[in-house]
Amino acid sequence: MTATSNKRKSRGFTMIEVLVALAIIAVALAASMRAVGNLASSEADLHRRLLAGWSADNVLAELRLAHAWPSLGVTQFDCSEGNLVLMCTQSVSTTPNPLFRRVQISVTAPGHKGNLAQLMTMFDDETSRSL
Template sequence: MKHHAGFTLLEVLVALTILAVALSAGFRAVSLATSGASDLRDRMLGEWVAQNRLAEHRALGEFLNPGHYEGDVQQGGRTFRWTEEVKPTPNALFRRIDVRVYEQGEESHALATMTGFLVAPLR
């Protein structure tokens, strides 16, 4: 009687099941990492938009009236929506400006929020 070395059908099925579970966990981890990198990129671009808004006001020497301002801007090949809330301060020579940046069409969650101050030009 000859004895052939090899795997039984049951052993092969168990090995394939273990391999399938391991591969699906690996794909899930890659998917989460890719999604996290995309979210991080969006937040970084949103912060750049907010920084640019504050820098633009300072560079132009603007002293905005208190109120609400909003607009759209292109950054990194994407369109973002920004809102600015300008508020008076106890010192009449300063204004507080709160900038919030959103993905266009998704204004329920801000990607970035920054606060700055505007200074009245000297006369």
């Protein structure tokens, strides 16, 4: 072997090879950071929806425990849960059977588009029931 061939083998990486490797690492890190950001955003949305579901369920439970015939119409009220500000819309409508009413609870958050939770149930007229 000559001295020239020994120099070529021990030369190492070129600047282009190092830059390509750094670019690949940078793209992989950027993708990882985006995935972590999406995961955190999804977790926050899931937390909001969970609290909204609990809030809607609480409203329906309160109506059931009141043993009162719900009045027809739409009402909107604060139903905040935990540290999250929520607005509930209660819609009571008739059904083909006059002994039942349809009650729907929709939960929204100010500044948030769409419903975070929505529950519907039927109430019977306990006052007209014969024992």
